[in-house]
Amino acid sequence: MEDGNKEFRPQATVEVTEDGPIRITGNFMLSDSKRDIMDSPEEVFLCRCGKSKNKPYCDGSHRH
DSSP states (O other): OTTSOOOOOOEEEEEEOTTSOEEEEEEOOEEOTTOOEEEOOSEEEEOSSSOOSSTTBOOSGGGO
């Protein structure tokens, strides 16, 4: 911060839900393996079970 500009620092909360997805809330961005921005929502649920048809997002498949 030599020039006096504030550096952007995402602030997010990550919660691993019991028997469910990872919930991320706050100010954050999701990027793919090439570091291209995929999304910048305020809340997202990411699949942990591997069954989602909408990866990396949870579609509730873990319940079935």
